[in-house]
Amino acid sequence: MxxxxxxxxxxxxxxxxxxxxxxxxxxxxxxxxxxxxxxxxxxxxxxxxxxxxxxxxxxxxxxxxxxxxxxxxxxxxxxxxxxxxxxxxxxxxxxxxxxxxxxxxxxxxxxxxxxxxxxxxxxxxxxxxxxxxxxxxxxxxxxxxxxxxxxxxxxxxxxxxxxxxxxxxxxxxxxxxxxKGIYVFQATSKGRAGHSSTLEAINANVKMIPFLNTMYEIYQETLTDPTWSHDAFDPPLISWNIGINDFTYASNIAPERSVCTVSFRPMPDQPIEKLMDRVRAAAEMNGLILEIDHAAPxxxxxxxxxxxxxxxxxxxxxxxxxxxxxxxxxxxxxxxxxxxxxxxxxxxxxxxxxxxxxxxxxxxxxxxxxxxxxxxxx
Structure with missing residues (x-):
């Protein structure tokens, strides 16, 4: 065989x-x-x-x-x-x-x-x-x-x-x-591209920054709160992973788009919707577009x-x-x-x-x- x-x-x-x-x-x-x-x-x-x-x-x-x-x-x-x-x-x-x-x-x-x-x-x-x-x-x-x-x-x-x-x-x-499961979502901030010396440009990162602060707060919480750990797994954490991209190639450009991508790996019996409710609230508060790429339990x-x-x-x-x-x-x-x-x-x-x-x-x-x-x- x-x-x-x-x-x-x-x-x-x-x-x-x-x-x-x-x-x-x-x-x-x-x-x-x-x-x-x-x-x-x-x-x-x-x-x-x-x-x-x-x-x-x-x-x-x-x-x-x-x-x-x-x-x-x-x-x-x-x-x-x-x-x-x-x-x-x-x-x-x-x-x-x-x-x-x-x-x-x-x-x-x-x-x-x-x-x-x-x-x-x-x-x-x-x-x-x-x-x-x-x-x-x-x-x-x-x-x-x-x-x-x-x-x-x-x-x-x-x-x-x-x-x-x-x-x-x-x-x-x-x-x-x-x-573990795998969740991936993207939050997008939209601005208006332009030269950073003008008032016509709207920097998309400005609305993204407070959202990133919330993502960082969640990240820190997942490292210390036992709600988000499970000793049966190695590593025992949900691995809250934050990525950011504003698609600019020069320092004098105000980015018209800023995207934050987060992935994490939930484990059995964890109240994942509590985290996602905080994500949704932060996106809405800052005027971001939130998209769930995939959510596998x-x-x-x-x-x-x-x-x-x-x-x-x-x-x-x-x-x-x-x-x-x-x-x-x-x-x-x-x-x-x-x-x-x-x-x-x-x-x-x-x-x-x-x-x-x-x-x-x-x-x-x-x-x-x-x-x-x-x-x-x-």
């Missing part, structure tokens, strides 16, 4: 499915693999804000309840720089123990493991359903997953079936029972939940973990038996020499094969 997983991965990473572009080409390849394995496939499409087609696939084999659902995304982050000199970011380069390419770790390697494992059972009569969701635009705020959850007929079927749901993000195959199931303990027994691990990044799990809350578990190390994701260890591909393929055998074929 390892050689098959590597072969599939090579085909996937050679397609540059950066989120800014359509993921139709890579989706067509994945769809063909699933068709060859006998899956019933539903395609959900939409066009993003620039009119670019995006594709999510939902596929299933078998009937009944339970079973296994594997979830991945087919988009990858852009390549602003690439330091690995032996091959380009959308080439496939294998060494003795690694595979280098954009998306190898996050998360085409994981998807290749599942597809290779599922192929092993293509001729089996399943006793419980085997399903897969491959979304678009995960890297842009789980847009594809949200679209699937709201529009897919097969997703509604999966909610009724309540399979063991594996979000295959890179965890080094550790069982993860919780992750945290994912959490108790570490002692039966399906978490079941997965720990399959992996031979003693304790489930938490992670500080977010995933499509934030949009799939109707699936109650969900975990995060996939090959690869998140430290390697999005890097300028992204790679995945071959031993992780082997272990991932074997684990997914074991799950299919135990939960769909027995």
């Amino acid at each position: 390892l050689s098959r997983a590597i072969s599939i991965l090579g085909g996937l990473v050679r397609i540059p499915s950066v989120s800014a572009n359509s993921n139709r080409p890579v989706s067509n390849v994945i769809r063909q693999i699933l068709q060859n394995q006998g899956f019933l496939i539903e395609e959900q499409t939409y066009r993003d804000g620039k009119g670019i087609e995006k594709v999510s696939l939902i596929a299933t084999r078998g009937t009944g309840s339970g079973g296994v659902l594997y979830c991945a995304h087919s988009d990858v982050v852009p390549v602003d720089s690439w330091s690995y000199s032996e091959a380009g970011p959308f080439e496939f380069h294998q060494t003795a123990d690694r595979i280098y390419s954009r998306g190898s770790c996050d998360m085409k390697g994981s998807l290749a493991c599942f597809l290779a494992a599922a192929e092993k059972f293509a001729e089996h009569n399943l006793q419980a359903p085997l399903s897969v969701i491959v979304t678009a635009d995960e890297e842009l705020g789980f847009v594809g997953a949200e679209h699937v959850s709201k529009n897919s007929a097969l997703f509604r079927q999966l909610v009724d079936q309540q399979p063991l749901t594996i979000i295959g993000e890179p965890t080094l195959l550790n069982v993860v029972h919780a992750h 945290p994912f959490f199931v108790p570490a002692d939940a039966p399906h978490i303990q079941q997965m720990l027994s399959y992996t031979g691990q003693e304790k489930a973990k938490t992670v500080s990044y977010a995933s499509d799990a934030a949009m799939f809350g109707e699936l109650k038996r969900m975990i995060i578990c996939g090959p690869g190390d998140i430290v390697q994701a999005h890097t300028d020499d992204e790679w995945i260890a071959i031993d992780q591909l082997e272990k991932g393929t074997n684990l997914y094969s074991k799950l299919i055998k135990e939960l769909c074929c027995s």
Whole structure:
């Protein structure tokens, strides 16, 4: 199965499915693999804000309840720089123990493991359903997953079936029972551009400054108030991150626009709307335009939940973990038996020499094969 997983991965990473572009080409390849394995496939499409087609696939084999659902995304982050000199970011380069390419770790390697494992059972009569969701635009705020959850007929079927749901993000195959959410918002102040020596110019930063003071006050509060910390996570903070841009290139220009972007990572049971109410009030008081880019809640199931303990027994691990990044799990809350578990190390994701260890591909393929055998074929 390892050689098959590597072969599939090579085909996937050679397609540059950066989120800014359509993921139709890579989706067509994945769809063909699933068709060859006998899956019933539903395609959900939409066009993003620039009119670019995006594709999510939902596929299933078998009937009944339970079973296994594997979830991945087919988009990858852009390549602003690439330091690995032996091959380009959308080439496939294998060494003795690694595979280098954009998306190898996050998360085409994981998807290749599942597809290779599922192929092993293509001729089996399943006793419980085997399903897969491959979304678009995960890297842009789980847009594809949200679209699937709201529009897919097969997703509604999966909610009724309540399979063991594996979000295959890179965890080094550790069982993860919780992750942080991610909120991103922008506040925009508008002025009038002009030379700073005149009275005609209106500096957009003037209205932005008091708003920034409020953002700083919240930042300081999140460092010290235990309301905004959670000891189960590392780091235990919501990571209130403030960015500012007035788009000027010379000191004698009064900027006509000033934008503050804030991102933060809420954790379970935190009263996030209290923070957002303060943000809204500060924006309104200073005449700013406030836009919520995306708001994905945290994912959490108790570490002692039966399906978490079941997965720990399959992996031979003693304790489930938490992670500080977010995933499509934030949009799939109707699936109650969900975990995060996939090959690869998140430290390697999005890097300028992204790679995945071959031993992780082997272990991932074997684990997914074991799950299919135990939960769909027995």
